[in-house]
Amino acid sequence: MNIGSLLTQNARKYPELLAIECEGRSYTYRQFNEEVNQLAHGLMEQGVKKGDKLALMMKNSDHFVFTFFAAAKIGAVAVPVNFRLTASEVQYILQQSDAAVVVCDQEFESIIAEAKQGAGVRLVITVGGEPETTGYYSYETILSANIEEPNVEVSQQDDLEILYTSGTTGRPKGALFTHDQIFKVGISVIINMGIRPHEHILHLAPLFHSAQLNLFLISGVALGATHIIHRDFHPVKTLQAIQEHKITHLFAVPAMYNFLLQVPNAADYDLSSIKRVGYGAAPMAPELVKKSMQLFKTDQFYNLCGLTEAGPGGILLDPEGHKNHLGKGGKPIFLTETRVVNEEGIDVLPGVIGEFIVRSPMVMKEYYKKPEETKSTLKDGWLYTGDLATMDEEGYITLVDRKKDMIISGGENVYSVEVESVLFEHPGILDAAIIGLPDEVWGEAVCAIVVPKEGAVIDEQELRSFCRQKLAGYKVPRRIFIEEQLPRNASGKVLKYQLRQKMRTGSNVK
Numbered sequence: 001m002n003i004g005s006l007l008t009q010n011a012r013k014y015p016e017l018l019a020i021e022c023e024g025r026s027y028t029y030r031q032f033n034e035e036v037n038q039l040a041h042g043l044m045e046q047g048v049k050k051g052d053k054l055a056l057m058m059k060n061s062d063h064f065v066f067t068f069f070a071a072a073k074i075g076a077v078a079v080p081v082n083f084r085l086t087a088s089e090v091q092y093i094l095q096q097s098d099a100a101v102v103v104c105d106q107e108f109e110s111i112i113a114e115a116k117q118g119a120g121v122r123l124v125i126t127v128g129g130e131p132e133t134t135g136y137y138s139y140e141t142i143l144s145a146n147i148e149e150p151n152v153e154v155s156q157q158d159d160l161e162i163l164y165t166s167g168t169t170g171r172p173k174g175a176l177f178t179h180d181q182i183f184k185v186g187i188s189v190i191i192n193m194g195i196r197p198h199e200h201i202l203h204l205a206p207l208f209h210s211a212q213l214n215l216f217l218i219s220g221v222a223l224g225a226t227h228i229i230h231r232d233f234h235p236v237k238t239l240q241a242i243q244e245h246k247i248t249h250l251f252a253v254p255a256m257y258n259f260l261l262q263v264p265n266a267a268d269y270d271l272s273s274i275k276r277v278g279y280g281a282a283p284m285a286p287e288l289v290k291k292s293m294q295l296f297k298t299d300q301f302y303n304l305c306g307l308t309e310a311g312p313g314g315i316l317l318d319p320e321g322h323k324n325h326l327g328k329g330g331k332p333i334f335l336t337e338t339r340v341v342n343e344e345g346i347d348v349l350p351g352v353i354g355e356f357i358v359r360s361p362m363v364m365k366e367y368y369k370k371p372e373e374t375k376s377t378l379k380d381g382w383l384y385t386g387d388l389a390t391m392d393e394e395g396y397i398t399l400v401d402r403k404k405d406m407i408i409s410g411g412e413n414v415y416s417v418e419v420e421s422v423l424f425e426h427p428g429i430l431d432a433a434i435i436g437l438p439d440e441v442w443g444e445a446v447c448a449i450v451v452p453k454e455g456a457v458i459d460e461q462e463l464r465s466f467c468r469q470k471l472a473g474y475k476v477p478r479r480i481f482i483e484e485q486l487p488r489n490a491s492g493k494v495l496k497y498q499l500r501q502k503m504r505t506g507s508n509v510k
Contacts, residue, residue, distance in 0.1 A: 002154045002179040004073035006222040007033050014224045017198070021245070022062040022229040029224065032066075034147040039070040041144035043101070046123055046137075050075030050152055053097050053162065055121075057081040057090065057104040057112060059231045060207050063127045063139060065217065067103045068207075072179070075154045076101070078161045079174070080208030082489075083108055090115035097162050097174055097368060101125070109133055156180035162368050163210050165308050174368035175309045185311040185362045186219035188334040192316050193276050193302055195249060197224040200273070202247040204233050204256060205492075210312045211281055211304065216251055225249075235259045239269040246273040251304070253492025254284035257292045258431065262454075271296050280304035280312075282492040283399070283417050285424030286327045305329040305399060307385055309377065311362035314338065314385075315397050327421065328398045329389070336360040340391045345379070348391075353400060353413075356389035357382045388415070405496055407436030409444050412474045416496075419477070422470045423448060426463065428456035431486050433494045437479065437503060448477035449499055451485055458482055479503075 010019075011033030019032040027035065048054065054076045058064045071078045079097045081090060083105070094102070094115055102121055104112050106128040113133050116124065124131075127139040160179045164172040189195065201220045205212040207229075220227055228245045230237065233256055241247060252260075257279060260266060274296050279289070280303060293299055299319050306314035315338055317330030332338045339347055340354040348354040363383045366374045377384055388406060389399045400406075400415040407414040416434035423432035431451035436444035452458050460480050467476045481503055487495040 001156055001183060002072065002158070003160055003182060003218060004036075004069055004154060006183075006218070007036060007069050008073075008149060010221065010224045014197075017224060018226045019221075020062050020065060020227050020229060022060075023231060025062055027062065035143075036066050036069045036073065037147050037149060038143045038145070039066055039139075040073045040150045041146040041148075042142040043070060043076070044074055044150065044152075045144060046142065048074065048076055048101055048123065050154070051159070052076045052100045053079050054101040054103065055079040055081050055094060055097065055099040056208065057083050057102060057108050058127060058208075059083055059105055060203055060229050061105075061127070061231055062229060063103075064207050065227070065229070068213070068217075069221075072160060073150050073154070074152045075158055077159045077176075080161070080163065080213065082164070082206070082208055084489075085111075087111045087114040091117070091119060092171060093164055093174075094119040094121060097164075103127065103139070106131065109136065154179065156183065159365070163213075163308050173370055173373055175364040176366050176368045177311070177364055181311065181362050181365065182214050182218060183222075184335060184360075185214045185313060186222050188311075188313060188336070188362065189215045189219050189304075190223065191334045192318070193249070193278065195219055195223060195225065195276070199223070199225045199248045199275070200245055201225050201227050201249045202238070202241055202245070203227060203229045204238060204250070204252050205281070209281070210308045211251060211306075214311060215278075215304065216249070220249075233259075235263050235266075239263060239266060239271070242274065243270045248273055248275045249278070250274060250276075251278035251280070253281045254279055254288060255282070255431070255488060255492045257284070257288060261288075261291055261295060262430075266295055274298055274300075276300050276302060278302045278304050280306065282488075282494070283420065285421045287421070287425045289322070289326060299323075303330055306333070307358075307383075307387075309364045309383055309385075310336075310358050310360065311364075313360055313362045314356075314358055317396075321396070325396050328392075328396045330397065331395055335362065338397060339382070340389050340397065350393045351390055353388050353390050353415075355403070356385045356387040356397065356399060358385060359383065405435070407434070407444050407446055409436065409439070409446055409474055409478075410442045414446050414475050419446065419448070419467070419471060419475055422467055423450060423463075425470075426466055428452055428458055430454075430456075433486055433496060433499060434477070435496050435499050435503065437500065439478070442478070445478040446475060447479040447481065447503060449481045449483055449486065449503065451483055 015030035303317035306312035439445035
């Protein structure tokens with residue numbers, strides 16, 4: 001069993017079932033499989049072989065899906081690349097991953113032309129028109145006429161993909177996964193979220209991100225689901241798609257739900273087809289979860305709290321857990337063990353903060369070509385996440401902060417997630433983040449960066465008074481910054497290092 005064979009099986013099982021719809025283009029499972037086979041043969045005709053690294057720098061599209069599965073069928077290793085990166089950032093990934101092939105949207109062709117300098121890229125294929133760079137191929141010219149299955153033996157233990165971490169503090173690291181590991185990721189989400197054949201899954205988050213790719217695309221293809229793919233996220237188009245395509249399963253990052261709630265007539269759309277709603281990749285304030293439940297008129301919400309290196313995997317808060325434990329991360333997902341430990345690797349007592357660690361057959365094989373980082377992260381079979389957490393008497397885990405984001409103010413530990421959750425309860429705040437900045441008196445000062453809702457005016461004293469009602473005095477922000485938006489990566493995580501750099505200059509202080 002390998003990831004490519006999942007598609008092959010469903011092409012036989014559900015040949016006329018709608019598999020993909022993207023920007024007016026639609027494909028049955030038979031057509032989906034035939035195009036993947038044509039691309040796979042075309043790649044092999046260009047000298048692409050098993051084990052070659054194939055980078056994808058593309059927005060969400062049918063062509064992204066075809067390319068990923070073609071790579072899987074011939075044993076190439078897919079390397080999804082964040083299309084928001086600069087040429088120098090892409091160059092690092094192409095070099096570090098040993099990418100031999102790049103498939104990119106035409107709009108990113110110039111970035112690849114610059115980024116591949118000094119890398120080992122020998123073949124570039126562009127999607128969406130004739131390439132302007134000499135020596136590049138168009139997607140259409142690569143396709144072979146051969147629709148038969150590629151004659152390549154691909155085992156479960158062969159490498160499937162390298163997923164680069166967010167890189168919020170430095171150079172991203174490439175988490176390497178086998179077919180078997182990602183197959184188990186798919187099984188896990190199918191069991192935990194109750195995905196069934198013939199569901200309609202809407203893809204909004206970038207497919208280069210592990211959650212959308214591994215949790216929902218691959219599991220959906222394995223089961224025979226219909227995939228509605230949006231190239232970009234637009235709140236109104238999202239609501240229209242749910243209504244038109246009778247979407248049953250939706251995953252999005254918290255910022256997307258925030259935008260959906262700002263659509264003036266959002267409640268007028270028929271969203272009754274939704275069976276399951278997933279959120280994750282970044283903390284989601286309880287108040288935002290409650291409002292989203294009201295919008296979708298369902299309590300079938302799932303907090304998927306994991307990390308790239310685990311597949312992504314970790315813990316899950318299911319609908320039952322939302323009733324009494326909203327705001328917590330949840331309990332281990334299927335096939336996963338979790339612990340909260342101290343610096344010596346010993347389990348801490350309930351309620352005590354320690355490091356969240358994970359063990360499962362879905363955890364990455366290694367950081368590609370980074371043995372020291374692998375050794376410091378994978379210890380005795382456990383993945384050390386760098387997340388600080390607590391576990392209660394019932395086994396529910398609550399993530400409180402990243403180790404690097406914890407603030408020590410006047411000798412007291414302040415965890416940003418707790419303060420951010422309070423800020424999101426304020427009626428005038430659209431978005432918020434908490435950081436620590438150097439302070440001569442307190443060592444670090446708790447600082448809030450807030451984005452007001454349209455038409456709202458944030459009063460500094462009023463906001464502090466609001467926080468004091470719900471937080472100990474040392475947790476109340478000492479400095480408040482007003483911004484038009486927060487910098488986020490493609491996973492929806494706030495880039496706090498950018499905020500720290502900016503706020504140290506004192507700009508936009510209110």
